[in-house]
Amino acid sequence: MAKKKKRANNNILFYIAIATVLILIWANYNSKKVQILSIEEYSETYETEAIIIKNEEIKNLNNQVDFTVKEGQRVSINKVLSDSKNITFTEYYNREIDIINWILDNEAYTDKNLFDRDISMIDEQIEDIEKDISWAENFNDSDKIQNLEQKKDELLKQKSYIINSFQYIGLNKDTLIELKEKYSGVKDSTGSSFTLNKLNFNFPGFIYFKSDGYENVLSKNILEFLTPEYIRNLENYNKNNNETSQTIKIVDDTYVYLSIVSSKDLVLNQEERVLERKEEIMETLEIDSLNEYYEYLNSRFDVLKRFPSIQFEYEDTKNKGYIIDIREYGEEKLIILQLKDNINQKFLAERQAQLSLITYARDGYIIPEKSLVKVDGKDNIVIMSKGYLKKYVEVTISNKNNGNVFLANSENENITNGMRLIVNP
Numbered sequence: 001m002a003k004k005k006k007r008a009n010n011n012i013l014f015y016i017a018i019a020t021v022l023i024l025i026w027a028n029y030n031s032k033k034v035q036i037l038s039i040e041e042y043s044e045t046y047e048t049e050a051i052i053i054k055n056e057e058i059k060n061l062n063n064q065v066d067f068t069v070k071e072g073q074r075v076s077i078n079k080v081l082s083d084s085k086n087i088t089f090t091e092y093y094n095r096e097i098d099i100i101n102w103i104l105d106n107e108a109y110t111d112k113n114l115f116d117r118d119i120s121m122i123d124e125q126i127e128d129i130e131k132d133i134s135w136a137e138n139f140n141d142s143d144k145i146q147n148l149e150q151k152k153d154e155l156l157k158q159k160s161y162i163i164n165s166f167q168y169i170g171l172n173k174d175t176l177i178e179l180k181e182k183y184s185g186v187k188d189s190t191g192s193s194f195t196l197n198k199l200n201f202n203f204p205g206f207i208y209f210k211s212d213g214y215e216n217v218l219s220k221n222i223l224e225f226l227t228p229e230y231i232r233n234l235e236n237y238n239k240n241n242n243e244t245s246q247t248i249k250i251v252d253d254t255y256v257y258l259s260i261v262s263s264k265d266l267v268l269n270q271e272e273r274v275l276e277r278k279e280e281i282m283e284t285l286e287i288d289s290l291n292e293y294y295e296y297l298n299s300r301f302d303v304l305k306r307f308p309s310i311q312f313e314y315e316d317t318k319n320k321g322y323i324i325d326i327r328e329y330g331e332e333k334l335i336i337l338q339l340k341d342n343i344n345q346k347f348l349a350e351r352q353a354q355l356s357l358i359t360y361a362r363d364g365y366i367i368p369e370k371s372l373v374k375v376d377g378k379d380n381i382v383i384m385s386k387g388y389l390k391k392y393v394e395v396t397i398s399n400k401n402n403g404n405v406f407l408a409n410s411e412n413e414n415i416t417n418g419m420r421l422i423v424n425p
Contacts, residue, residue, distance in 0.1 A: 093183040093186045209248065258337040305340075373392070
């Protein structure tokens with residue numbers, strides 16, 4: 001009787017042990033978090049500011065004009081802009097001739113570093129003179145004040161010439177002489193309504209009736225000589241707005257350049273391809289200057305569109321630009337994008353833009369990094385298969401970010417939508 005009772009107790013303990021194991025297995029299974037895999041878009045962005053460089057022309061008229069077109073309107077080269085009969089603008093061209101003469105006389109066309117050196121030096125001299133003027137005013141020394149004011153005016157005039165000469169930077173002596181002769185032959189428009197063509201504009205575009213003072217220092221000719229330091233100096237640039245009666249500015253809407261300063265560590269997709277294509281084009285065509293290279297790409301859209309493109313977000317809209325140049329300066333790099341098709345009109349009126357560069361964008365699966373396991377030294381994930389069965393699937397990690405792992409669809413063809421991933425294997 002005692003033996004039967006003991007056997008019964010052992011059986012009970014055996015069944016309790018089995019039940020406990022089953023409960024533990026069930027609890028372990030239910031403690032596993034499961035994620036249903038689905039393809040989604042993954043992207044990484046780089047917040048930055050871009051300097052906008054446009055193809056633009058500006059003319060200053062001597063007299064006030066009543067226009068028949070609205071500011072910000074796109075006008076053709078022969079569109080009548082006003083019914084005014086007598087338009088005088090020779091003073092503008094005379095000023096341009098004076099600027100060209102100054103460049104030629106000072107051989108400034110040989111100097112590519114005017115802004116960084118001369119402008120900064122002149123600003124320092126003006127600041128010292130203003131301090132001396134304030135000191136002289138304390139002693140009512142009118143002669144000294146007059147002398148200092150004259151020196152200040154001379155420096156301001158010199159600074160004005162340098163700033164206005166930036167639109168001609170990169171042009172050689174012969175080209176400058178040709179422009180001077182062309183401007184010398186320009187005559188006022190009289191006796192008929194005037195158009196862009198009569199005002200000697202070279203292209204149609206969006207019309208504006210005011211200057212923002214950056215037309216010269218951000219001329220497209222400056223692209224070749226642009227540096228991160230130059231861009232930083234623009235923050236302290238005192239705009240030299242003219243005070244003529246009327247301004248006409250035409251902005252070409254067929255292309256725009258964006259210049260972006262970034263850390264040297266920022267790597268863009270297909271960056272090497274950009275530099276290889278640039279070198280190939282410049283060597284094949286025997287191009288000596290970067291501006292010639294940029295002009296060539298602008299004239300050959302079939303070549304431009306074979307360059308790597310990059311998307312960016314600007315004021316909640318997605319835009320695309322072609323990466324045409326990347327230049328390194330110490331720990332920084334300068335990225336030049338060209339916008340050619342579907343250009344956001346706001347770029348035509350602005351000088352700076354806050355952008356989110358989409359540096360990486362692909363379709364795939366985003367999973368927690370903790371869901372990865374190593375099998376024979378290779379990365380795997382654990383998939384629930386047929387109810388309670390587990391299956392290890394080898395994966396290729398495309399990117400890691402903030403505790404998550406991105407598995408690009410193109411690199412992980414053995415993963416499909418609907419798979420049940422064990423998040424905490």
